Amino acid sequence: MSETKYLETHEWYIVDGDNVTVGISDYAQGELGDIVFVTLPEVGQEFSKGDAIVEVEATKTVAEAYAPMNCVITEVNSALETEPELINNDPVGEGWMVKAEIKEMDDSGMSYQQYESFIS
Amino acid sequence: MSEIKTTSLYDFHISKNAKVIDFAGWSMPFSYDGTLKEHHYVRESAGYFDVSHMGRLRLNYSQIEEINYLICSDLKNISNTKALYSIFTSEEGTAIDDVIFWKFEDDLILICNASNTNKIKTHLDIHSINYEDLTSSTDLIAVQGKNAIDIISNIMSVPDKFSTSKEGKYVYARTGYTGEDGIEVMLDTNDTLAFISELENRGVKPCGLGSRDTLRLEASLPLYGFELTDDISPIEAGLKWTVTNKEDFLGKDVIDQQIESKEHKHLKRFKLNAKQIARTGTICTSDGVEGIVTSGNISPILGYPIGFVLFKSNPADDLVEFDIRGNLIEGNLLYKRFLS
Numbered sequence: 001m002s003e004t005k006y007l008e009t010h011e012w013y014i015v016d017g018d019n020v021t022v023g024i025s026d027y028a029q030g031e032l033g034d035i036v037f038v039t040l041p042e043v044g045q046e047f048s049k050g051d052a053i054v055e056v057e058a059t060k061t062v063a064e065a066y067a068p069m070n071c072v073i074t075e076v077n078s079a080l081e082t083e084p085e086l087i088n089n090d091p092v093g094e095g096w097m098v099k100a101e102i103k104e105m106d107d108s109g110m111s112y113q114q115y116e117s118f119i120s
Numbered sequence: 121m122s123e124i125k126t127t128s129l130y131d132f133h134i135s136k137n138a139k140v141i142d143f144a145g146w147s148m149p150f151s152y153d154g155t156l157k158e159h160h161y162v163r164e165s166a167g168y169f170d171v172s173h174m175g176r177l178r179l180n181y182s183q184i185e186e187i188n189y190l191i192c193s194d195l196k197n198i199s200n201t202k203a204l205y206s207i208f209t210s211e212e213g214t215a216i217d218d219v220i221f222w223k224f225e226d227d228l229i230l231i232c233n234a235s236n237t238n239k240i241k242t243h244l245d246i247h248s249i250n251y252e253d254l255t256s257s258t259d260l261i262a263v264q265g266k267n268a269i270d271i272i273s274n275i276m277s278v279p280d281k282f283s284t285s286k287e288g289k290y291v292y293a294r295t296g297y298t299g300e301d302g303i304e305v306m307l308d309t310n311d312t313l314a315f316i317s318e319l320e321n322r323g324v325k326p327c328g329l330g331s332r333d334t335l336r337l338e339a340s341l342p343l344y345g346f347e348l349t350d351d352i353s354p355i356e357a358g359l360k361w362t363v364t365n366k367e368d369f370l371g372k373d374v375i376d377q378q379i380e381s382k383e384h385k386h387l388k389r390f391k392l393n394a395k396q397i398a399r400t401g402t403i404c405t406s407d408g409v410e411g412i413v414t415s416g417n418i419s420p421i422l423g424y425p426i427g428f429v430l431f432k433s434n435p436a437d438d439l440v441e442f443d444i445r446g447n448l449i450e451g452n453l454l455y456k457r458f459l460s
Contacts, residue, residue: 033330034156036418037395037425057397057425059155059334059417062445088154 004092005068005109008118012092013068015107023096024056024065024087027119032058035084040076041098047071049106054097056087068109071100127172128259128309132316136326144235146173149328158331159338159420162298166265167327168319174260175237176306177244177251179228186249187228191219192354192375194364200225203282203293207354207362208243213374215348215357216243220304222284222293229291229306231260233344259312263324264302264335269294271322272303275315279303290315297332299339299459337426338419340389340457346400346414347387347428353378356385356430386434387414389458392425392451396444399427404442406435406453413442419458425451426458 002015010028014021029035037057047053052064053073076098080086087095110118125146133140138149149170151158161167179187188196193206200223208216217236222229230251232240237255244251263271269278276292279285281301284293292305307315320326333343342348348357353371355363355378363375378384388411392398402413409431416427429440438453 033151034154036156036420037397039395055396057395057418059330062397062399085156 002107004112005107006112006115006118007066007068007109009066011065011068013109015102015105018102019074019099020068020071020102021096021099022053022065022068024063024091025115026091028063029088029091029095032056032063033060034058035087038080038084038087038097040078040080041073043073043076045073046103047073047100049104056084065097067100069102069106070104071102073098073100075099125173127170128312129170129172129316132313133170133326138326138328141329143329144173144233146234148173149326151328151330152326155328155330155334156420158325158327159334161325161327162265162300162331162335163421164266166263166268166271166302166324167331168316168324169262169264169327169329169332170259171262171304171332172255172259173234174255175230175232175234175240176254176258176260177230177232177241178254179230179249179251181228183249184228186247188365188367189369190243190247190249192363192365192369192371194366195221195223198223201279201283201285203284203295205295205362207348207359208240209354209369209371209375210350211371213353213355213371213378214350215344215352215354216240216350218342218344218348220293220295222291224284224286229254231304235345254306257309258306259309260304260306261312261315262296262298262302262304263319264296264298264300265324266300268300268302268324271319271324274322275318297339297341298335299341300335334417334420337415337417337428338421338458340459342387342428343415347430352385352387352430355379357387382434384433386431388429388431388435389454390427390429390440390451391422391454391458392442392449394425394449394451396447396449397425397427398429398442398444398449398451402442402444404429404440404451406431406440407437409433409435411435411440421459429453
């Protein structure tokens with residue numbers, strides 16, 4: 001498994017062979033406040049880099065998580081349907097959103113250090 | 121723009137790791153432990169809010185006739201121990217501000233929205249009503265929640281609901297903006313930290329404007345700038361119960377005509393059976409009548425999205441279709457309050 005990378009739109013992703021796991025960063029969940037609803041995609045749905053894949057409703061505002069690369073959804077974290085607060089409590093762990101098969105590798109995300117200086 | 125204002129508790133809020141936001145020209149705590157947690161503190165136990173940004177003006181009983189002419193409620197004839205929610209109306213019958221009056225034997229306090237303090241002061245000036253602005257010399261702390269009255273009774277004597285009291289350094293009324301019982305206390309800025317520490321020692325948690333908003337929405341209470349504006353009358357906002365002023369008042373003819381004809385905008389409550397929140401500005405239609413959402417959020421207690429919507433006229437049907445970012449989401453109008 002490769003290192004966790006971050007996007008300027010505040011998603012994180014981890015590449016594992018042909019697959020990628022995607023969620024939103026700790027910074028993003030902190031900015032959103034309490035997350036109350038998560039709308040996940042369907043398994044088999046295809047996304048291009050930059051497409052909105054997940055919609056997150058929080059008490060403060062609504063946000064979308066975008067695809068880090070071209071991919072096809074293979075699994076969604078259905079626990080988020082009933083426990084959206086997992087994203088607040090553990091955004092880069094139990095709060096993961098989707099797993100997907102990579103259609104076109106794009107590993108251009110920032111390292112954690114780069115992301116940290118990006119958000120500070 | 122003038123400089124951003126802070127209440128006397130600003131450093132205290134920062135020391136409690138509050139997230140602060142700019143609200144109506146004030147830097148105010150948005151949340152401490154998170155909006156949902158704070159919402160539940162109030163529904164299940166008790167929380168306190170720094171609402172010192174709200175305007176506090178001392179008025180004179182000698183001008184009660186003139187004051188009564190500017191609001192849609194009967195302030196003059198209720199007893200001098202009462203708190204009264206009312207609305208300053210314009211000549212067009214629309215809301216200049218919604219406010220609370222605290223009546224005491226010797227004193228009359230007007231509490232207005234922070235965003236409207238200057239507007240209210242100008243309005244009073246135009247009508248030659250004198251006031252003393254207490255906003256910067258005092259704080260206003262709201263103590264709200266299921267257990268708030270039990271807790272507060274250890275600190276001061278508790279008046280009846282919607283009644284006022286003065287005791288030592290505390291000037292207060294049994295009022296609030298959360299749907300729970302509680303009191304709102306005005307006190308000298310030098311006394312506030314000691315009072316808060318008494319609350320905290322009894323388990324009352326600090327709450328920010330985030331939970332104040334979800335609590336008031338869930339309690340079906342309007343917020344000026346959203347459900348009430350310079351363009352919306354008390355009747356249109358569903359606040360006909362506030363129109364108790366039997367004498368002449370500013371905008372009375374328009375308001376009477378709206379009551380009579382029922383031909384006016386209509387504010388309604390709605391719920392969605394969806395995982396989307398219809399937020400402020402969301403367009404909807406019901407039975408061909410167009411509406412716009414004034415406030416929307418999750419109801420933390422009910423677990424589904426709720427809100428207020430303002431229709432151009434009274435829709436005949438209770439089904440509504442909301443356009444949420446291009447998706448049509450169905451909802452229902454509610455004829456009762458969100459929480460029973």
